[in-house]
Amino acid sequence: MYFLRNMSQSGNFKVFITRPDMPENGVTMLKKQCNVIAWKAPLPIPRADLLKSVSGMNAIFVSMKDRIDKDVLDAAGTDLKVIATISVGYDHIDVAECKKRGIKVGHTPGVLTDATAELTLALLLSTSRRLPEAQLAAKTGGWANWSLTWMTGPGLTGTTVGIVGFGRIGQAVAKRIKSFNTSQILYFNRSDRPEAKEIGAIKVTFDELLVKSDFVICCVSLDPSTKEMFNKCAFEKMKKTAIFINTSRGGTVDQDALIEALQNSTIRAAGLDVTTPEPLPLDNPLFKLKNCVVLPHIGSATIEATNTMAELTAKNILAALNGTEMPAELK
Ligand code: DGY
Numbered sequence: 001m002y003f004l005r006n007m008s009q010s011g012n013f014k015v016f017i018t019r020p021d022m023p024e025n026g027v028t029m030l031k032k033q034c035n036v037i038a039w040k041a042p043l044p045i046p047r048a049d050l051l052k053s054v055s056g057m058n059a060i061f062v063s064m065k066d067r068i069d070k071d072v073l074d075a076a077g078t079d080l081k082v083i084a085t086i087s088v089g090y091d092h093i094d095v096a097e098c099k100k101r102g103i104k105v106g107h108t109p110g111v112l113t114d115a116t117a118e119l120t121l122a123l124l125l126s127t128s129r130r131l132p133e134a135q136l137a138a139k140t141g142g143w144a145n146w147s148l149t150w151m152t153g154p155g156l157t158g159t160t161v162g163i164v165g166f167g168r169i170g171q172a173v174a175k176r177i178k179s180f181n182t183s184q185i186l187y188f189n190r191s192d193r194p195e196a197k198e199i200g201a202i203k204v205t206f207d208e209l210l211v212k213s214d215f216v217i218c219c220v221s222l223d224p225s226t227k228e229m230f231n232k233c234a235f236e237k238m239k240k241t242a243i244f245i246n247t248s249r250g251g252t253v254d255q256d257a258l259i260e261a262l263q264n265s266t267i268r269a270a271g272l273d274v275t276t277p278e279p280l281p282l283d284n285p286l287f288k289l290k291n292c293v294v295l296p297h298i299g300s301a302t303i304e305a306t307n308t309m310a311e312l313t314a315k316n317i318l319a320a321l322n323g324t325e326m327p328a329e330l331k
Helices: 024-031 047-053 068-077 094-101 113-128 131-139 169-177 195-199 208-214 232-237 256-263 303-320
Strands: 004-006 015-018 036-041 059-061 080-083 104-106 160-164 184-188 199-205 215-216 243-246 271-273 292-294
Touching: 015 024, 024 036, 024 303, 036 047, 036 303, 047 068, 059 104, 059 113, 059 303, 068 094, 080 303, 094 104, 104 169, 104 303, 113 131, 113 169, 113 215, 113 271, 113 303, 160 169, 160 208, 169 184, 169 195, 184 208, 195 256, 208 232, 232 256
Parallel strands: 015 036, 015 059, 059 080, 080 104, 160 184, 160 215, 184 199, 215 243, 243 271, 271 292
Antiparallel strands: 004 036
């Protein structure tokens, strides 16, 4: 508990922030009205310290690294009004339990859409054009063996791209992919998305998307219905030349099945911004595979998106505490 940092004594409301590195703009907004206490170290906050620190708080400012469940809500007590996460994803929060207790939950939709779509494209191109492998070769002498067939990978022009999950991020990815002159964009989503018509994306079943796509991009949020939807069976349905990209959550993939599919060339390659667990242990087979690019969950990591996410999280908290409408409440 000696790792707590009391950031302000001036406010009426008590807010606990689970990390010391939440962007300053959001913290500053909160400090004007609240007594803000932030966890300092080590990171992520150990569970026992989280449970102690939230006691008596009116609001908790969390990140996707913090599991917010019954135990945390019990430990916080009856003065807790709001949990606000600096993420669009909320699979780390027991939202149903919060609702049952009348605790509001805020998240940050919209403001990281462009950042995540840009990163998805970057990861797709890095994987298909083998950028990390090529850079490593250039730095370690492999360039000397340059040949016309060296470091080749598939282009996007004329291909079929399948997007699983056609919400804000899936659509933003589709709009950007179109500029690569793909032949068609397929999407799979539980409900019809009217926006798809203007984008020119075609709704298909999950199986059809797997069978037809040259690139399969996972943009779906993680919930019980999407957990490990990319399993052995799904990878076996994909083309042997398919490239799989995931910028949503590691939990949507049966990771052992993916490793096997990459090792056995069931699919060509994968680009992952999300894994299970995070961080991925250094001895994980994914790090050893040439046909896999792994990034450390940096989908939303533009300077602009991160600051706007902090601001929106602070606004969510202040609105809930002041009894006004939250800009992005999970209902
Ligand atoms: C989100 O917002 O859910 C991202 O995955 C975290 O940056």
